[in-house]
Amino acid sequence: MIKEAIQTAVRMETDAMKFYREAASKASHPFGKKLFEGFIKDEARHLKMLDDILKGLDLTFVPMHPKDQIKTVFSELKDQMMSRVKASDDEYSAVSVALDFEKAGYEFYKKSLAGATTEAERKLFERLAQEEEEHYKILQNTLSFIKDTGDWFMWNEGGIIEG
Numbered sequence: 030m031i032k033e034a035i036q037t038a039v040r041m042e043t044d045a046m047k048f049y050r051e052a053a054s055k056a057s058h059p060f061g062k063k064l065f066e067g068f069i070k071d072e073a074r075h076l077k078m079l080d081d082i083l084k085g086l087d088l089t090f091v092p093m094h095p096k097d098q099i100k101t102v103f104s105e106l107k108d109q110m111m112s113r114v115k116a117s118d119d120e121y122s123a124v125s126v127a128l129d130f131e132k133a134g135y136e137f138y139k140k141s142l143a144g145a146t147t148e149a150e151r152k153l154f155e156r157l158a159q160e161e162e163e164h165y166k167i168l169q170n171t172l173s174f175i176k177d178t179g180d181w182f183m184w185n186e187g188g189i190i191e192g
Contacts, residue, residue: 031150032083034141038157039079041137045130046072052123061120064171068127068164075157082153121175128168135161 046069053065138158145151 031141031144031146034144035079035083035150038137038141039076039083041134042072042075042079045134046076048123048126048130052120052127055123056120058120061123061171064167065123065127071160071164075160078153078157082149121172124168124172124175128165128172131161131165131168135165 049065049068049072053062053069056062056065135158138154138161142151142154142158145154
C-alpha cells in the first residue's frame with residue numbers, strides 16, 4: 030500500500046512541476062514567474078525525496094522552507110511589485126488552480142502519513158504535508174496581493190492609516 034502511495038505522490042509532484050513550468054512561462058509579472066519557478070524547485074526536491082524512499086535510502090532533510098525563499102523574491106522585486114499593472118487573467122487563474130493542487134497534495138500526504146509503516150515514510154509524508162501547506166499559504170497570500178495590492182500591503186506589510 031505504501032509503495033502505491035509513493036508512486037501516486039511521484040505522479041502528483043510531476044504533474045505539479047509541469048503546471049508550474051507552464052504557469053511560469055505565461056506569467057507576465059516577474060514576481061509570478063519567480064514564485065512558480067521556486068515551486069518547481071520545491072517539487073523537484075520532493076521527487077528526489079520520494080525516489081529515495083522508493084529505493085530504500087535514508088532521508089536527509091535539508092532545513093529549507095518555501096516561505097524563506099519567497100521572502101527573498103519579495104525583497105528582490107518589491108519596487109516592481111509596487112509599480113505593477115493589474116495581474117493578467119492567466120496569473121490569477123494559475124494561482125487559483127495552484128491552490129487546488131496544493132490543497133489536494135496536503136490532504137493526500139496527510140492520508141499517506143496515517144498509512145506509513147516506517148519512520149522514514151512518516152518523516153517523508155509529514156514533511157511533504159508541511160511543505161504543501163506552506164505552499165498553500167503562500168498562494169493564498171499571492172491571490173490576496175493580486176486581488177487588491179493596496180489592501181495587501183496595508184495588512185501584510187504593517188501599513189498604518191493616519192487620520
